[in-house]
Amino acid sequence: MVSYLTQDQPMLKYRWFLISALVLALAGGAAAQGKRSKADEEDEYYKLLRFETPPGEVLEAGAIEPLPDSKVAVSTRRGEVWLIENAYASDPKEAKFTRFAHGLHEVLGLAHKDGWLYVTQRPDVSRIKDTDGDGKADRFEVVAEGWGISGDYHEYAIGSKFDKDGNIWVTLCLTGSFTSDARFRGWAGKITPEGKFVPTTSGVRSPGGVGFNAEGDVFYTDNQGPWNGACGLKHLTVGGFVGHPGGFKWYKDPAARYLGAEPTTPKSGSRMMTEAKKIPQLNPTCVLFPYGKMGQSAAGIDCDLSGGKFGPFEKQLFVGDQTHSTVMRVFLEKVNGHYQGACFPFRSGFGSGCVPVRFGQDGSLFVGGTNRGWGSRGTKPFSIERLAWTGKVPFEIHEMRAKPDGFELTFTKPVDPATAGKPESYVMKTYTYIYQSAYGSPEVDHTTPKITKVEVGKDGKSVRLVVDKLQEGHVHDLTASGIRSVDGQMLLHPNAYYTLNYIPSK
């Protein structure tokens, strides 16, 4: 069944194997082994640069914030804040790491304002400053507390950068990720510029990251589990309920009374859109990340506001995944007043489990990684990396919009009308998830709608798919591997997953 090199084979032969293996290893592994990996392909367009952290130090990244003086702050799960100088150098080895603060309690949010670095840590949002100029923080001030901690490790507090009104948004993971045993576990809220914690949204389960879209609206990622069939991107609104009823008891808390009575508890075993019709506060998940295909643990979120420095995806969102060690791309639109949209694979091959993602001043994307306590494809226990656009535009689906009778896709490059105009170039199936109290859900209610017509747009960079039997509330899972660009390129990522909560009327 298996055969090994035996010891009494001529050493010369073995040495040959050894040398060639070494050569292959030096040549960069997979490239010499045959087929290029996806990460190698993606590297042509978005280069993955890995920082060398100081030897012996452990930087399990929790949050990242670029600072006005061109340094980049990184906070860690061990409660430290590090500053990176020369973070934007094209050779990441030129970066210098210095420790700014330590002894904090697991910092998973960073925001800078007026010389203060605001840290979201497990017990509170505090702000820290170096007042005596020795390069180390010496002033630690509590900005806002207002939520409970029972001593369970899973009660994470994940914080955002400042929103356009000067608030920091915080998402509070459920106790054990299942119940709400302490104040406002399972809620999101904001810390106002005056330093008050205002709970705004119930229904949070196990958040991975919180960020803003181009309009400044607040989103967070939640993870597969009870009341979450798959990971998803959700919209935080004041008075909204985003899915998990575990924290309803806190509607009675004085701080939340302004929101009124708690929503009706959803019926387990139903579908999210069915319950959303009955429960006015329920905001259905805007973008579902189909489990196993688009990651398994969605995490940090940031929006490309670089004005083109990060390639063609301006104003789109980028979401890290801790299990797959990937960054995914999200396009959002509003239909019937609700955000929904599509997610696409974007970049794989990160060093550890991707958690914080944050755009730097030059439009490159910093990605922090940690996988302690969970598994990830990236084999490093922690990593800090930077993704920089090479200037080369990949051939990708740019945007995907829902139409009353199908979808409209735009592309980053002109398409070959012959392949792009054929319905056979596209495969679409739909499915959804059970909205239930049990853990996660398989894909259910499968349908195979027919793409009856495809029209290539006049500018050659868009197609209009006419699809019969669109399914409200379903992920519309599209594979467009038949398409070519005018230069004959295949799509770098032919998959798109659109969460069609609402079908537009026009």
Added chain:
Amino acid sequence: MRSPARLAVLILGSAVLTATPLSAAHPIVPGFERFYSGPDTEPAKGGTLLLGELNCVSCHAAAEGTKKQAPVLDGIGTRARVSHLRKFLADPQSVKPGTTMPGLFAGDPDKEAKVEALVHFLASTGSVKQTRPDLKATIRGKDTYAKVGCAACHGPRDLTGEPAKQAAEFAVPLGDLKGKYTIPALAAFLANPLQSRPAGRMPHLLKPNEATDVANYLLQGTKLNVPAGMGTTAYSYFEGGWENLQDFGKLKSKLQGTSVAFEIGIAKAESHYGFRFEGYFRAEAAGKYTFTLSSDDGSRLLVDGEKVVDNDGVHATEIKSGSIELTKGVHKVIVDYFQGGGEATLDVAIEGRGLVRQPLAPLVAATEEELDRKPEPKKNEKDDNALTVRPDLAEKGKGLFLSAGCASCHTLLAGGKPLVSTATAPELGKLKPNGGCLAETPAPGLPRYDLNAVQRRALAAAIAKPQAAPTDPKAVIANSMLTFNCYACHARDKVGGPTELTDKLFTTTTPEMGDEGRVPPPLDGVGAKLNPDYLKQLLDKGADDRPYMHARMPGFGNSNVGHLTAAFGSVDALPSVPPVKFAQTESKVISAGRFMVGAQAFGCIKCHTFAGNKAEGVQGIDMLLMPKRLKRDWFHGYCIDPQKIRPGTRMPTAWPNGQSVLPNVLDGQAHTQVEAIWAYLGSKSPQIPAGMGRKFMPLIPRDEAIIYRNFIQGAGTRAIGVGYPEKLNLAFDANELRLAMIWKGGFIDAARHWTDRGDGFEGPLGDETLRFPAGASFAVLSKPEAPWPGGNPRDAGLKFLGYSTTKDERPTFRYAFHGITIEDFPNPSGKENPTLQRTFTLAADRRVDGVYFRAAVGSKIEPSGGGWFRVDGWKVRIDGAEPFVRQSDGKSELLVPMRLTDRTAKFVQEFAW
């Protein structure tokens, strides 16, 4: 489950609940109830199942057809009570509704005499033993019954061991267990069911100690006898969420009574409760006695009102001892205990003059008077088990055993020889579809099964159209799964599996594993997955390889289900993986396998235990079980594309789209790497992979202080630990804004929080720890005698502002109180034998009167020279203010009034210990 009969079955189920004729007692064969009792099912198929399960073919010979061997009656006298046998043989269906045992004397005018003769005969095989019930065992048994799988076939049961209120679908009834069994009899049966029921319909599931526990649980009396005499304590039971022991003497209890000594099992909740146990103990000689408390969470022990052992706090099982000199005679013992969450244990031991270390429980009694009284034996129930076997009746009974038909189904050795039935019946092929046993009321002398209409119709159809026994392996598998009720737990080919109701009965230690970790797996593809040797063993003896899944696989006996191994193997197939040829030596391949599995590579051990060593997050199935359980080809397929074999699994892959995330290991090909891992796991004594287990990570301040904020034992969930280079350390509780602990020596071990998921509370690394009581350090008192306020200091107006640090990281804590900003700078006094000095600076923005600082609380505070005060075992000094001692609330307090001149004040609190 998508059987076409499902809707019909549900309708039938509701019909059962609404007491239509169908609901009358009839023999319950679970496979028939679930799949063949609805209107749209195939009666002949259902009838064939019944022919076997009701053992028709034991009397009505048939060329083909399985039969279910009836219970072996050797030694039946040792298993069942005589009173039960008497009632049961007279009318089985009314004594145990749902039984498959027919009544042989229905309508017989001589029934009573015949039954009595049989009873004498059966009783001649032995008699039952009795034991006292064990409360601890009963509590464990309830848990075991609910979790390991009993409930999947027999339905859920409540606290008292009775069937739970909600309908149990297709449950196999247990009848009146209390009437039939005694505890040792039932325990013996449960420990080895296949011995008396070799047919394996009841499989082997319990270890011997569990069998005793479950027997205790199922045979609970209607009221637990309150014991008297030695081994008891009076108890008061409280409920509440605390981090420390409360003054139970002052709280209002929810429940009081006398119970088994120190028995926390009688608590009404699983968490957030407390007990005060009081009992009396006689010291046979004067001298030193040592008491030991082992508890989770906190406990303390007092003798004659004096605290001897303090094991307080929220913690996993900790053991503490204390000694006291006792005079000869009776002494009162009080044990206080509280439970937070999680595990709950309490054990009390004593050691002393004439006593080697032993449990205290048997030596105490709830009252002084009962101290020397022995526990009374329970007054026996009317003993209708008393039977003196009459040889003449037994002989008559033996004759009936042969002639009435008992021996057609039941084997029994008499004088070493099996008894052979003399009853006769027509061959199956010659039967009419509605006569004999199938008549609505069978003639006297015929076995009366009390079949219902559906069953009669099914049997008639099966007799009219005999079904050949399945030979095709797929059909063999389906037939066996039906017969042995595998479908109660397992689905296969979209048939069977837990129903919506029974699904809730399956529980797990790890909810985040989803259904994979909770519910027994569907058996699709099991023949391609499991090693035939392993499969054979688990079918025969059962298995418990998924520690996180409470349900376990029972053992059905090789003679019953051994044939399934080959059947599964022939039906289920996976693509075979060609042999791998390595370019490296075996030891290098194994080394590569070990590397890949470790934390520096694919990290399998983050989720899978290895040789019993714990994994980082969830505790997935042990890796060393894999080569024993799994087929190599399946291992390859699953590792490379887990979603394909088990859609929705949490198992990730190191080879997404077939490409390794570590292309530099071996030749980078998926199958090569998987084969290397396979070889490593299957090698002799594989070395544990790198990165397993928690290391020691002490934080050692050298030139600067180290601050550590996390869950610190004794300082709460918002704890701020500070370690100073002078080897003094403290923990500040930012929830209560107080100094919680100070200690010397090592600061803290960060490994708990910086390894794996960082779960739990970590305590001081060093020792000589002083723990200060809960409560605010500052308060406004209306007058100096006013009691110090209780409750949360934050509710009293204290607000945490943060801290600032010196250049060498020594913090100054800052908090606000009634318009006063308080700065609290702790610092060791020097390098050699330092004390801890806390410099307080207060600045008020308004005039505030009546502000006090509480410098110490203890049972005794007295001046000890040089401005120092001795507080129990340590000393405190105040510099820059005038402290005074007062008694309040049964304790001594050292209070310091704040005199804010120009709205500022400054003083130093110094600790020496």
